Amino acid sequence: MSDDHTHVQEFFTARAAAWDRRFPDDGPAYAAAVAELGLREGARVLDAGCGTGRALPPLRAAVGPSGTVLGADLTPAMLREAARAGRGRDGTLLLTDVSALPLRSGSLDAVFAAGLIAHLPHPAENLRELARVARPGGVLALFHPIGRAALAARQGRSITPDDLRAEPNLRPLLAGSGWRMTSYVDEDARFLALAVHAG
Numbered sequence: 001m002s003d004d005h006t007h008v009q010e011f012f013t014a015r016a017a018a019w020d021r022r023f024p025d026d027g028p029a030y031a032a033a034v035a036e037l038g039l040r041e042g043a044r045v046l047d048a049g050c051g052t053g054r055a056l057p058p059l060r061a062a063v064g065p066s067g068t069v070l071g072a073d074l075t076p077a078m079l080r081e082a083a084r085a086g087r088g089r090d091g092t093l094l095l096t097d098v099s100a101l102p103l104r105s106g107s108l109d110a111v112f113a114a115g116l117i118a119h120l121p122h123p124a125e126n127l128r129e130l131a132r133v134a135r136p137g138g139v140l141a142l143f144h145p146i147g148r149a150a151l152a153a154r155q156g157r158s159i160t161p162d163d164l165r166a167e168p169n170l171r172p173l174l175a176g177s178g179w180r181m182t183s184y185v186d187e188d189a190r191f192l193a194l195a196v197h198a199g
Helices: 003-022 027-036 056-063 076-084 123-133 148-154 167-175
Strands: 044-048 068-073 092-095 108-114 134-144 179-187 190-197
Touching (some): 027 056, 027 134, 027 190, 056 068, 108 123
Parallel strands (some): 108 134
Antiparallel strands (some): 179 190
């Protein structure tokens, strides 16, 4: 396992048990972001870096019983918390690295990624892997339940110009990784960038 992966696993393992208690009011923000994907009954969707699986219930509700919902995460402790919370009923939980997904090319209609991009060791390569598993015209949602400025304030830091989630950085990053950004919202109450697989 690379040092990047070890660092991510250590960070989230230490926080997994208390994760949902730390952010108890995020459910409506997740549901609203999932609604923006425009998923249809029977669609196939991946929650990339699913953590404790907070997006899985609204994803399941969006695609219905005939749809496919997958939750992929690198940290076993986070997936254990997802299972403990009963979210394994809403989607299949996969212990895997989003940089090498065990999925066929073009097999998904959408990818949902909450808080993921800040933890990607190689963002361009990793976003290309998400594009690989999405069908042409498939949708990507990069989401966070609070905006960049609010998150920076919570963490006691300032936003820097090299922030990957800043629109002038994110748009070309996505474009170079097989995605075309279609909308960008960065408000105190949420961050949501939507993109379409251009393949």
